[in-house]
Amino acid sequence: MPWRSRVARALQERASRPPRRVAVTGLGLVTPLAVGASKSWELLLQGRSGVRKLVESDIKEAPENFDRLAVKIGGCVSNAEIEGQYPKSLPRNLQFAQIAAKEALGQAKWHPSSELEKVRTGVSIGAGMGYPSAFYTVSNLIGGGRERRVSPYFIPHILSNMASGLVSIEHGLRGPNHSVATACASGAHCIGDAFRMISYGEADVMVAGGAEACIDVLSITGFSRMKALASEYNEDPALASRPFDEKRSGFVLGEGAGVLVLEELEHARARGVDVLAEIIGYGRSGDAHHMTQPSKNGSGAYLSMSAALADSGLSTSDVGYINAHATSTPLGDRIEQEAISSLFGGERLGPWVSSTKGAIGHLLGAAGAVESVFSVLALGSKRLPPNVNLRGAEEDLKGRVNLVGADGATEAEDLEVVMTNSFGFGGTNSSLVFGKDASALGG
Structure with missing residues (x-):
């Protein structure tokens, strides 16, 4: 049979198959409340706030500009909780993604070892902006005639798909390696796209989510100029983010990551792993x-x-x-x-x-x-x-x-x-x- 006919038949057979059902079997979180899904969740249910007053050391790339920032509050991830897990030279958003992915895979008890398991497991982790502070640092180095001090990792570190890449590398996952940058919908789109990939048989397991770290001079200044940030709560940060409240005045920048392990439902049942939920619509x-x-x-x-x-x-x-x-x-x-x-x-x-x-x-x-x-x-x-x-x-x-x-x-x-x-x-x-x-x- 000619190859074109074989391809056409394969596509027809695939189109005739019903979509597969997709379970959630693992969760991972890095948030301003805590590192870890259960810890973040319990603090959230208590009505706690992870928004606090920023200090100079929070603005890694240009602490000398701190006093000039119009907004000095943010939802920062605790440095103490991520210390030592990954090299400090790795951008925070990439550290967050790897920490959350490791937690999610651990809960799912999914550590593929065979070649088939690795090929059938993919990653889909997105970012809206990634790590803007790298741009600030490098532009200052170049502007000061210090090009030779620019890290050879600058370009890899700013790519929006690098969180997916590093999670794939760390865990040997060779299935679909995917990422989208659709602003504040990036993480949700990555989860939905991963859901589709499993539904239509491109993978059996997907590690999906989003990671971001934008508490920096560029982001704060840019959003402040748009008048998008809550700017009148510098002395009372826990009250600044107030969705649906009649006195809301803007959002508060936060950082962190969320990752889910998605799995074809029968694949999860065969492993005897807990099904936490099922994605049923996108x-x-x-x-x-x-x-x-x-x-x-x-x-x-x-x-x-x-x-x-x-x-x-x-x-x-x-x-x-x-x-x-x-x-x-x-x-x-x-x-x-x-x-x-x-x-x-x-x-x-x-x-x-x-x-x-x-x-x-x-x-x-x-x-x-x-x-x-x-x-x-x-x-x-x-x-x-x-x-x-x-x-x-x-x-x-x-x-x-x-x-x-x-x-x-x-x-x-x-x-x-x-x-x-x-x-x-x-x-x-x-x-x-x-x-x-x-x-x-x-x-």
């Missing part, structure tokens, strides 16, 4: 509106959420909780609430909604991955994380969106399905739907 959309502002009618968010629901085969009444993108900006939070109300409203109030950015700030390209981990943990524990710093919702939205309170976790005994949203500059949107386990689909 939706994407574009606003086609503005570089940085979401469309005012919320159509981008609405399309993303409705696409994820359609992919899952579920209805709006099945979703019990939404981990919202809400970053604490006046416009973005309101538009997301309008979109949620439009899709899930009607005779019922709709699912519970909270944004965990109130506790950890906005982790940019890692946000969707960290929030996916929190969503899976909410399913497993049947507890909903609080809207930290939510003291007063907008008057005209009261009764339209079912916001979780600010003080501690909310019990949700009937929770079976959750959704998480991630939206980014350029109008890129992503929504993921997780089910408690196979029973969520009747399997």
Whole structure:
């Protein structure tokens, strides 16, 4: 048979196969609250904040410029908790990714040893900006005539796919090696794309998520000039990030990583490993509106959420909780609430909604991955994380969106399905739907 005919037949056979179901079997987190998924989760449920006042040593590349920064707060990862795990010369975002991936693989008990296992295991970890401080350092060296002091690792260190590359190298994973840079939706897109890869047979296991480290002079200055950051809380940082609150004024930069081990459901069952959740829906959309502002009618968010629901085969009444993108900006939070109300409203109030950015700030390209981990943990524990710093919702939205309170976790005994949203500059949107386990689909 000619090779073209063989390829055509293989494609036809693949297209006729139903998509495979995808389980979550491992979780890893590095957040401003703590290093480790369970530790971060428990502090989050207590309503603790990982946002603090910055000091000069937090600004690695140019501490002499610290006093000139308009914003001096951030969600920093504790240096003490990551000390000694990887070389200090390795950018923080890459260290975060490797730490979170190692934790997730450990929980999943997946350490492929055979060639087949390695080839069938891939990595998909994204970043919105990566490690901007490297650009600052190198531009200063070149500007000062010190080109010979530029590290030969400068280019590899700034590549947005390098987190995937290093996790692949460390664990010998030779399946799909993938990464996307879709601003604040990067981590969620990487998880969704990995879900698709397993669904359609390109891999059996994927290590997926996002990592970011942007607490630096360039990022703080750039976002400050956009008037995107909360700038009036330099003396009271724990109150600065306040999604959905009527007094919100901007987001707080955070850093960290979130990684999930995704696995074909039957593959996980055959190994006898715990299935933490099942990914059952993935939706994407574009606003086609503005570089940085979401469309005012919320159509981008609405399309993303409705696409994820359609992919899952579920209805709006099945979703019990939404981990919202809400970053604490006046416009973005309101538009997301309008979109949620439009899709899930009607005779019922709709699912519970909270944004965990109130506790950890906005982790940019890692946000969707960290929030996916929190969503899976909410399913497993049947507890909903609080809207930290939510003291007063907008008057005209009261009764339209079912916001979780600010003080501690909310019990949700009937929770079976959750959704998480991630939206980014350029109008890129992503929504993921997780089910408690196979029973969520009747399997």
